[in-house]
Amino acid sequence: MNQNLHSKRLQGWQGHLLYHSLFLLLLLLPLLLGKEAFGHKDARMEVYPFLTLLHGRIGTVSMLWNDINFHGFPHFVTNGYIFHPLFYLLLPLLSSVSTLHWTIFFYLLGGAVCCTQVLKREGFSNYASMAVGAVFCLRLWPWMFAPGNAFILLLTPLLLLALQTATQRTKKAIVMGSASIAFAWLGAHFHYAVILMAVGLFFAAAQMVKQKQNRKKFLLAVLSMYVIGTTIGLLRILPALGYAALSSRGALVELESRTIGTLFPFLYVLPDFSAPFLSGSIEVLPYMGAVPLALVLIAVGSRWRSSLVWACLGTYIFSVLLAVPHSPLLALLSVLPGFRALGSPARWILIGATALLPLCAAGFDLVIRDAGKAQQYVARGMCLVGGLLAAASALASLLPTLLESFQGSIARSFDARFSVYLETIPSKAAEALGTHREYLQIFVSRFLPSLAERVSTQYGLLQAHMLFPILTLLAGGLLLMPRFWEKIPAAKRGTVLFTGCTASLLLVYVPLQWSRTVERGNLEEPSKTVVFLQENAQRSFSFLPSRGLREQLQLRNATQEEILSAQKHIMFTNQNLLWGIDTADYYEPLHPLRMARLVGAIGSEIVRLPEAESLAHSSLSMEETLRVLQQRRFVVNLLGIDHLVSTWPLEQAGFRKVHTEDVAEGKMLVSVYENPDTLPFAYFPKEIETMEPDPDGAYERLLGLRGNTPATLIECTECAGKERHSGLGKITVEYKEPTRVGLSTSSTEDQWLVVSQNFLPGWHMLLDGNRSPVSLANTVFPAVRLPAGNHEVILQFTYRQLLEDSIALLRNPQASLWL
Template sequence: MTLTSADDVSTWHPERRPWGVGDVVALLVWTTAIAGFFWDAVSLQKALFFFDITEINFPYRDFFARELRAGRFSRWCPGLYCGFPLYSESQAGYLHPLKYLLYPWLPTWQAFNLDTILSIWLTGIGTYGWLRRHVGAAGALAGAGVFGLGGFVWAHLVHTSMINSLTSVPFIMWALEAAWERGRGWPIVLGALALACQVFAGHMQDTILTSELIALYGLYRAATERSRRSRFAALGMAVGLIALAGAIASVQGLPSKELHSRSPRSGGLTWEELTYGSWHPELLPTLILREAYGTLSRDTDWMDGFYPYHEMNAYLGAIAFALAVVGAAAYRDRWVAFWVILAGLGGILMLGRFTFLFDFAHRIPIIGSGRIPVRYHLWVSLAVAALTAVGVDRLSRPGTVRLRPALLTIGILIAVSIPILVYAYTPIWSQPTRWRYPYHLTRFRWLGEQIRFGVVRTSLLIFAAWAVAALATRAKSPVLRSRLVAILPALILADLLGAHFSDVPTITPKYWTDPPESARLLKADPNFIRLFGIAKRASNEPGYASEPVDFLSVRDTLDWSLPPVWGLATARGETPMLPRRLLEFTDHVLPADGRFNLQSVTHLVTAMPNVEGWGKGTPAGSAFIYRNPTVLPRARLMGRPIYVESETAAISALDQFKPLLRDRLVIEDPTHPLPVDAPVSGTATITRELPERIEIQTESKGPAFLVLADTFDPGWSATIDGREAPIRPAYVAFRAVFVPAGAHTVLFRYQPAGFTLGLTITGLGLLMGMALLFWRLPLTLEPEHRTLDWPRAWPIAGLVALVLIVILSSFELQGAKLPAPHPRWARSFHRFTWGAGIEAINPPRGKNEAPQRFGAPQP
């Protein structure tokens, strides 16, 4: 936001130029860059995996895809968490368009590859088209590169739902601006559909961030209009887009909201939980040098553990920052001014806990459940992309463009980064004997090589970009100038791709197509019901560095959400949003208390060769399978109920009656239909099962409770011989139905809670959208590129305000004493170590580890 002279500012006047050969070339460059960089995945030679892909995204999509190929739209996944409302959790992306383009026709791993890479490609295409309304082909390509391959993408490459959501952002901006310009309703409808696709993609926080951006853009546009009517119109169109998107997305949004209300997040987050994942000021050097503190892909990210370091990737490159400064010099243009403001706001919000702006954010509805403030980098990425596009466009056209402010900005960033790095790395030379194990020395070598390579790469690209820009500003021929500037987008792409050349996690497709030995053995066991798997290694443990990881053998324990991929059911799973009842059950009934018996877990799978109390394990690849000889059937008739009136009372009963839970039923049934001392005998047999339909035959001499050890959910309904019967929570987390004496057929059916109402609202939203297609605004808004009449020094005032916010947040007054560092800044700068604390410098784990303790199965 460095100011330049009035002459400098006046040199850029946006021009609408028709699309032509230059656009074809630019789009080919973008497509070639994406296809070339992700070639292993695009050509289907290797499969994406790792971290959330392995734990959540792939297994969820694989279940959905298999059901689609079987001709079913199954919204309940029986293979996770003893049954899981997968549709309501939303990350499988049931209604996202790319799912139907790819998953019904291709093996899941191939569809997953193309889904992810196609989303990144479309993000760049959308950004290009949006920016092309304002700048030429070179500028649009530069902006597309910044937003489509910036740090936000790489931070969330393993969060597939976020990558799917990101695709919508530029299309929404494009549609909103077209609506303002044309005064028509159809762009609002298209923008609403794009925003609804974020909900359908399955990441609500992205939807919140984008909706906030739309509202902010609408407020800005209204504030810079000249008449009251046009102000209301500008803001109304933005709000209308959000409202219409909410209505269209209700078929997904309402079931997700219903699950959220039953999840641990329903009570909101504490300040610590909300601000976990704030962008630490010590990361400022990574804005210039991506590898300043190592990288996850090379197992050198020594900041990992202090916070989710992979989320902290805010790298957009020095070239992009410098060009953004050049673009920001046109701050008197109304369109440019908004992106200058957004860059500042996004940057300050990224800091999260380090400013007072988040002190009360956890008390604000919706926003207070967002967490990980660094995700406001979405705003910064978009703003820098827009300003970079303007900077390139200014350089490509005749007129004076001063490069000194851009060079000064990069110089300041480097100057501030040096002392931070010196402080952070001081232990290397002040305590040289602290790290002496080969495990650490190897990583020293890797880290040193990465930093040296990063410095050379970044320096060469910065110098090349400066040389190109300098030659362009001196070129007398407009054609030569535009051709020189056309090199800059290529340098931006080289910078962003070069900084992340090892960040695409791929593996042989056998990872997903060839079942591990443990899965083969369990599928062949006629007594198998459910498993409980415990991996020895984390799913995000790098395997690219000095200690390679055999990821194929890591699968053998069938941890996380892996079992359904091979047709198995598990009592485990991985998700940030699960029913609170399930969590309460697992918190209060431990394996040593007989939890596995109640959950019908027949097998324990772990990498440990010895598990106390479980007998001898069966080797299965690198894992061992242990049988539970005292497991209870998944469907069973029970008596001797312990009646409770609420979930809270049921939790207390679990604690009180733990030794008796095998033979006593804790049930929330206010009608008390069965005497508390009534014994029960009889059978319950599952005769037919689909994900959303379970048929059970019961036969007993007297009345009983049919207990199904599947997760309780309000979306399930039951009938007994065709007559409706209430489902009661059993053991807090499971389902029970009272059945009379005799032979009966009990049928369970599922439809997500909130689905019918959501579908109705979606239908109304689509009808409203069809009506808006023909709506026309009866007045004309101000041109989006008119000159603002704000004071010329407003960017300086804004920058000072942001600096004051940081300063005032950094200190607190303690009586009459001098200001002291504020507690929110505690541990904001870290000295060099490996991992998240002093304990991380101990020798690596040995091969002989103590056996894990789960408690013997309870008889």
């Protein structure tokens, strides 16, 4: 009797919580309890740095504004981190690295448990629901280090639970559904928020078909969830739309390059497979485990006439049509406002991946009872595919050994064939070619072994990303083979199949996860260059860091440790946030075009610009690039950059080297250069040229200026011409906080005041306590005309002002100062 009670207890949410906790602990063990961190580039360049920025600011108004990149930007508009409840709980207790890992764990855990509850409510067995819950929480595995992606895996089943209970507990369902949609808009990628709502609509349609009563009540509840949730989401949607209007993202996003391709079907069997002849972008990993995939196929084969199969497959096909290249459906939707700004069409596959989950659960229950011939065919297919892959992979492993045994024959064959070839061409050509005979022979003798070694490393059977998927495929096929399956007692089949599903996931994902981690020290231990910048730089800039890594470190021959070390030394994308160093550069999908053009003009590699406006992506030689940088040194000055980090000799551009450090045992030299001519944070300019607001015209006019201290270009309404002022007076920075700057000024004559900080939606200026209109200096900075005398100037960023500016920008963009 106690055993029965214990069994029933494990079937409740407590048992689900225990199982999924153990599952995810095994998967994330080196991250949660070890000294490892996510190794993905975006994790190191975006997620960890931004959480480090938030670490000392969470819960304060300063968390709204990143003041140490790009002269300031409201980072939450893009990443939504300030809307993650767990960050408020964990950041005060843990490091930023540990906070991310435990946040991902709790989000995935919640998503897996809630998904299990959804499936149980739909009538699937306990074991089937738990197994599919584990599959679901790994749907975004390639990008699960992103908090917003993990968050969406929690919010999606929460929304489905709300829809399931919309007619029984309407008020609670509306609250839960509204909160799920609101948090999706506030804390996740906007594309995934749209996908969550689409999944909810598909599920709501299915519930409507099942509903025989209270359909009107159900529809009103669903409508309330979507309206309330989206209305709350406007707190982030409106600023994002406003900043999108200031950026070039929509015009430069190429949807066709981010669709799924020929690689996609292979990933259902081998999750880490790649080949030069296969293409496609992977946002949602198709791999769901060998046994769960088999269960989907069994459900389709056994119940292909059922409404469940048709509904799920129809939804899956719809998502594929949104994600494939040259899709007419994608072309039709891409004309909708804002659709292109959502980004990669490959993300739409998440809808289809979610639609396959009920089929997996249905297949599980069918196999427990009797799946018929479909189970036999699927099992045989798994063994056949697994056997062929094992043979091919074994051959790839043996290729270097086989080639080595024939190396002498290959060399002799080359000599013979080369001699014959020389006799067939003109004597002069044969004589010229003969002088290179030795080099050609070396190339042949080295190229083939090198190619064989690469094939063995990539596709060999002893490689974890090949071995474990193949093993689980073969083991799953044998398990489901009727001659073996029928020997298992009926009472134990659920347990055995559940164990098989879990094992097929862990055996594949655990080695893959371990192989994609790096030591935390790369994120927590500063280099000597970083320490130098912390002590000496007011604002820095990394000049062509990727090109330096590519050409000087020779990435193909560098180890991962050398690459990570080099990126840290050269202050690669956003890594300044880890160390609190102010830099002019920034990786930001919604970067304002005005500032992006300025940093692009002096060598930023990461801003999204047309090639003609990007110095880094021009076809110029390095000598010509340095000459252009020297000509544009005034841009470096007006951006307030006093130190530049580079692997290139910036002495040729007129800068003085003040620090040098060897990287990767002398393979690369990183230097810091001083720029003594930089302009201060706030100043009175002497020479001034004024013009009407015009982003394109101002940019072209600014680049046409010359000299280290050219005239300051100011855009203001109803003004045009040249002015000259003394520039004399006193400016005191009373306080400088991320969202508030206070200045006191004194001058005996009228002056223009320029403050070297991004003036963007959300900021306003108070002059002597009163709101003051603001002009733009050098296309980006706030400027105000001050009468003679003493004045107090305050620049302040508020959320209310952000919403007001965003609405005004969207309603009447032509009247905007920025456009």
